[in-house]
Amino acid sequence: MFGKRLTSTVKPPAASSPGQPGKPPEPPKNAASSPPPAPKPKVSREKLDRFNELKTQLHRKLIDQLDLARMVGDEETLREQVREIVTGLADQENTLLNFTERQRLIAEVLDETFGLGPMEVLLKDPLISDILINGPKQVYIERRGRLELAPIEFRDNAHLMHIIDKIVSAVGRRCDETCPLVDARLKDGSRVNAVIPPLAIDGASVSIRRFGRDPVTWDDYVGWKSVTQEMRDFLEACVKSHLNILIVGGTGSGKTTLLNNLSSFIPPEERIVTIEDAAELQLRQPHIVRLETRPPNIEGKGQITIRDLLINSLRMRPDRIVVGECRGPETLDMLQAMNTGHDGSLTTIHANSTRDAVQRVETMVMMAGFELPVRAIRNQFASAIHLIVQAQRLTGGPRKIVTITEVQGMEGDVITMQDIFSFEQLGINGKGRAHGHFVAHGIRPSFLDRLKASGQSVDSGMFDRQVLMTDEE
Numbered sequence: 001m002f003g004k005r006l007t008s009t010v011k012p013p014a015a016s017s018p019g020q021p022g023k024p025p026e027p028p029k030n031a032a033s034s035p036p037p038a039p040k041p042k043v044s045r046e047k048l049d050r051f052n053e054l055k056t057q058l059h060r061k062l063i064d065q066l067d068l069a070r071m072v073g074d075e076e077t078l079r080e081q082v083r084e085i086v087t088g089l090a091d092q093e094n095t096l097l098n099f100t101e102r103q104r105l106i107a108e109v110l111d112e113t114f115g116l117g118p119m120e121v122l123l124k125d126p127l128i129s130d131i132l133i134n135g136p137k138q139v140y141i142e143r144r145g146r147l148e149l150a151p152i153e154f155r156d157n158a159h160l161m162h163i164i165d166k167i168v169s170a171v172g173r174r175c176d177e178t179c180p181l182v183d184a185r186l187k188d189g190s191r192v193n194a195v196i197p198p199l200a201i202d203g204a205s206v207s208i209r210r211f212g213r214d215p216v217t218w219d220d221y222v223g224w225k226s227v228t229q230e231m232r233d234f235l236e237a238c239v240k241s242h243l244n245i246l247i248v249g250g251t252g253s254g255k256t257t258l259l260n261n262l263s264s265f266i267p268p269e270e271r272i273v274t275i276e277d278a279a280e281l282q283l284r285q286p287h288i289v290r291l292e293t294r295p296p297n298i299e300g301k302g303q304i305t306i307r308d309l310l311i312n313s314l315r316m317r318p319d320r321i322v323v324g325e326c327r328g329p330e331t332l333d334m335l336q337a338m339n340t341g342h343d344g345s346l347t348t349i350h351a352n353s354t355r356d357a358v359q360r361v362e363t364m365v366m367m368a369g370f371e372l373p374v375r376a377i378r379n380q381f382a383s384a385i386h387l388i389v390q391a392q393r394l395t396g397g398p399r400k401i402v403t404i405t406e407v408q409g410m411e412g413d414v415i416t417m418q419d420i421f422s423f424e425q426l427g428i429n430g431k432g433r434a435h436g437h438f439v440a441h442g443i444r445p446s447f448l449d450r451l452k453a454s455g456q457s458v459d460s461g462m463f464d465r466q467v468l469m470t471d472e473e
Contacts, residue, residue, distance in 0.1 A: 083110060117163050118152040119208075123186075129210050130252075135203030136160045145397015145433075157203045164194045164204060171278070178298055183278045186211075191256075191280055209252075215282060216257050218264075225471040227401045228438045230462040231421050234404070237456035238387055239265035242344035243447065248351040249391035254399040255348040256280055256324065258391050262346055263322055270344075273313045275306055276324035289316060306330045310337070323347040329368035331361055338384035354388045354405045358415055375413050382410050386447060388417070394425065396433030398471075406445045418443050420463065429472070437470040 111120040122131055122141060130142035136154035140147050154160040168175045168184045175182040180199045184192045189211040196204040221227045238245060239262055247262070249255045263283050266272060273289045274281050281290075291313065296303040306323065307330035313321055314337060325348045326334055338345050349364075351357035358381060365377045390403040402423040408416040420443055425436040442465030445451075451458050462468075 116166060117159070118154055119163065121152065122150060123210075126214070131206070131208040131210065133160065133204070133206040133208075135200075135205070137203075145393075157197070160204045160206070161196065164196065164206060167192055168194065173295060179295065182295070185278045185280060189280050189282055191278055211280065211282070216261065218261055221261070221401075224398070225469060226399055228421075228468040230440070230459075230468055231401060231404060231438070234421070234458065234462065235262060235389070236265045237451045237454075237458050239263075239344065239346075240267065241447075241451045241454035241456055243386040243450075244338045244343060244384055245346050245387045245389060246357065246385050247346070247348040247389050247391065248354060248357040249348070250350065250352055250393065253391040253393045255391055258389065258401070259322070259324070259346060259348050262389075266320055266344070270319035271317065272320045272322060273316055273318040274322045274324070275309045275313060277306065280324065281322065283322075289313075289318075307333055310334060314342075318342065319344070321345040325349065326361075326364060328364055331364035332368040332370070332380075335361075335365070335380045335384045339380065351390075354390055354403060354417060354419075357388060357390075378413065378415050379410060382407055382415050394434035395428055396431065398433055400471075406443075406447070408446060420445055421468070435472050438468040440464060440466050440468055442466075 111117055116123065118139075119131065122128055122139075125143075127143050128141045129145075131150075132140040132142075132147075133154075134140070136157050136159060139150040139152055141150045142148075154163070164175055164182075167186065168182050170187075171184050173182055173184055175194050175196055177196075177198070180196045182194050184194070186192060186208070191209040191211075193207045194204060195206075218227075218232050222229055222232060235245075245262060247255050247259055249258075260281050260283070263272070263281065263285075266283075266285060268285045268287070270285070271287045271289070272283060272285055273291065274283065275291045275293075277293050279290055279292045291309045293306055293309065294302065294304040305328075306326075307328070310321070310323065310330050310333045319342075321334075321337055321342050322345065323330070323334055327350070331349075334345070334347055349357060349360055351360050358378070361381055362374060362377050365372065365380070385407045388403075388405040388407060389401060390405070391399060392402045393399045394402075400423050401421075403419050404421040405417050405419050408418060410416065419441050421438060421440055423436055423438050425434050427435060429435050440463055442463065444460060444463045448458065448460070
């Protein structure tokens with residue numbers, strides 16, 4: 001892997017004839033006098049181990065003679081200063097590396113000092129959406145909706161634990177034997193979940209859901225055929241008219257990204273309070289209060305949950321409440337807030353369909369500890385939620401808004417809903433990706449007058465039954 005590659009004088013075997021595909025090739029005449037081929041995998045591993053050993057030595061020497069606290073300047077300036085020091089240290093070592101390998105050694109030492117070590121090369125790739133670390137020697141990435149094995153690894157579990165500690169300590173959290181599960185975030189807002197031994201048997205496990213360097217915009221949604229322009233305009237009118245919207249979808253369907261983009265429609269003069277487990281939302285309005293939960297301390301005390309923050313936010317005079325995800329008893333408080341003067345609130349939940357979302361809300365409300373009748377819970381839901389937007393990740397990786405559903409009310413003990421727009425999948429193309437078309441179902445929402453009364457210009461023709469966009473890629 002490093003240094004000059006060993007070559008062998010063995011001639012390549014003759015190819016088998018087309019008429020005898022199963023016949024093994026005959027050995028060359030000079031095979032007896034030819035030296036055996038070099039054991040490349042073994043040599044490659046030895047070179048790699050030597051490279052990692054050199055990197056560790058340089059990093060330790062750098063730490064011994066460097067005081068980053070006394071260095072002044074931005075990160076780029078500091079990196080250049082440290083690069084000169086690392087280059088000098090590399091010159092003192094008898095590395096026997098060529099120029100390319102030496103430059104790589106210096107770059108990786110800098111990544112260990114300023115960044116997240118081997119992960120830096122992955123974090124610089126804008127096409128990677130997920131980084132999945134299964135122990136120090138196995139790292140998978142998702143690129144363009146496909147999982148593949150990444151060409152990086154950590155020295156050992158201690159090295160991986162050091163990287164995890166750098167991530168979680170930056171946001172005031174910890175990950176150790178007393179707290180082996182942790183949620184955190186990177187500087188760019190990417191979500192991080194880590195599980196360490198003894199819970200993770202084969203070494204620490206890390207899952208990173210990335211936020212792209214350039215945030216996804218509505219133009220991107222339309223360009224990727226994840227939504228139509230008519231659906232986008234309709235959602236904008238609904239947000240600006242203070243409708244309560246529930247976003248549903250499975251894991252990896254893009255709920256948080258969709259929530260972030262729906263929040264971009266909130267007028268800048270309104271006061272917004274966001275509540276999250278790990279702060280990911282990147283709202284651009286000027287008047288925002290961002291709240292984040294706090295895990296218990298080493299004694300098991302001091303935990304602040306989403307429910308605690310939600311109850312407190314009602315005293316903060318919010319115009320809008322945006323909850324990253326409802327997954328427990330806070331769902332009851334969210335419904336009550338929507339029913340008591342906080343119209344225009346937004347949240348997400350895990351569910352595979354709009355009907356499943358109703359059942360899941362019922363279950364989470366019961367977790368609050370109040371023995372409410374199911375009919376009372378459904379009444380709360382029907383009066384609080386105006387619109388359900390379902391995001392889904394389809395076969396092959398494309399993420400789309402597959403349904404926009406109006407909650408109409410109650411008929412007996414049943415919540416009545418109707419789909420306004422939806423995506424109808426027609427099949428799988430030659431690349432293994434789902435394709436289909438977006439349709440309007442010919443149903444005009446009952447709150448259309450409310451949209452117009454709020455000053456939103458809505459073309460009623462968009463609701464006529466029609467195919468809005470076809471995705472055949």
